[in-house]
Amino acid sequence: MTDQPYDPYQQPQQQGWPGQQPHPAQQPHQGYDGYEGYDDPYAAQQYTQQWKGQTWEAQAQPQGPTPMSTAETAYLQAQAPHPQAAHPQAAQPAAQQWQQPQAFAPAAVAGEAPDPGYGPATLAGNSRVTDAQRARLEGRSPIIEPGMQPAALTALLGLLLAGAAAIGSYALLVPLVVLQAVTAAGWFRLNGMWPARQGIALAFLGALAADAALLAAGRENGPAAILGTLGVWVLLSLVLQLRSHADPDERMYGLMASVASAALAIVAAGYLAALADAATVGAVAVAVAVLARALPLPTPASVVVSLLAAAGAGIAAGSMTDFGAKGALLGAGAAVCALIGHRVASYDYPSRFVHFTAGVALPLTVAAPVVYVLGRALG
Template sequence: MNARTAPGADAEAPAGRGPTRARHRARSPIISPGWQPALLTAVLAGLLAAGASFGQWAALPAVVLLQAVTAAGWFRLNGMWPARQGIVLAFAGGLAADAAVLAVDEDDVPGALLGVLGVWFLLVIVLQLRHRGSSDERLDSLTATSASTLLTVVAGALLAAVEVSGAAVAVAAGGVAAATVVRALPGPPALTSPLALAAGFGVGVWASGQDIGTPALALGAAGGACALLGLRVASYDFPSRFVHFTAGVALPLTAAAPAVYPLAVALL
């Protein structure tokens, strides 16, 4: 990946030159994270599902961990490292979102999350005023920090969904875990991707026989589809192993957050 800089970041060493670099760029830029990050995603999804069964405070540690890995992974995915200030700011936005979700009534959650986003986007702009790089570097830093903040704050919607229905979050997390693991199996994407979607839907089919009923079908399918979306993003532009073990672990579950909350509200 091309190295860029962000506030507090040191520029990465340039990639290798000559035949090695030519061979590297000749390959497909889409490299899937693989089975090890998939297992970590499944573990994180399992922690979230287990905590969701006992309420928001029990689910909070898993959500906070997800937000931390998301913040770091997004910057590294964009070629920015260490980018300490941006990562801390984005992660702090996620913590503020969690606090807002825990502090307000269920009906006020969307407004609380939007309020946190508004304040944190203002802080992002203030941070960029201290950036001494070129205009291109400032633009890269602004977009990466804003996107990372958006993702960490939106991940707080999982905590809000727990208040609506812990079972809904558990089913969606199960769909994410199943789809991520199946997608990591050996085989062409044309085969493993449909199987991954089927695995997510299968979790919903199984859960529909429990207390949650028919809405579990939509939740499981949404979890599987969002997992594939997150994996695709984490696979782009010759990602490093560090990207795979951060963004590749977190994004499948983070991508499900904006789908799980409205589905839980609408269906349950």
């Protein structure tokens, strides 16, 4: 190795990746002034780092025909036009591809029975058949009742309402607010609208407004407080739906669901407007009626047993209050409304969430107006 004099203008050697060949633009040359350099002053920086990956131009180049699978050719047969219309020259080889899927016919063509769990094979796909539609096609009922666990929760909430009503209005307010919140959420989910935070919040705020109006106006002015709050909340629901940018059908459906949810949550305040003894008897009767309805009996027998049990519970609860034997009528009337709410929560194959919201709350909520009316009439 020989010593060379130091040259301050000597260009640094370019460092590249291992095994990398220098780009032609990087080849040094003898300049006009006797020094080595580059034609382009930016060429050294431009080609300092070389990518070995596939570039866009390399990807864009055609690599020859790619063999197609049988499923792809079957799909293209239904989607693409006949190859003779678009490319007459390529009609002969393409025609053979179109005929290949015919060899893969489904087993049903050969006489074998298809799997009953699946529909016929199609290229576009089949729309999902809901459980309720399948039940109707098979001649079964699309009704699924909530069962014993939601009935037990309804009974627990009913007993809490009965005990709190015997204590006072402010004590009754705690389980009542829980009932109103579960009613608002369950009704929207029962109608297939989820999540519906604005509608649930609006209905629940209407229930709280009705409770506040009842506490301020007193039980003697209960109907005015409930109906006034209901009218205001119907107007609010209408204004909110008019501001929506959804389709007219969707807005109408949302309006009906919002109004119904708010009405049910507000009407549940009837326990707060009713006489304390009437609220106690009615809540106990609903609790017993729902438990009896959940027993594993035929539907007609279950309904009869439920009504008789509610009447008996009304007599027992009335004996501890001023109603006495008249509690049987109050209990039976509350039980009829509770069974209606129970039936509504069972309609059209509801989900488990519906059973534990609407299935728990609707029997007590629907019975609230009857508890108020019969309580005033019999008390």
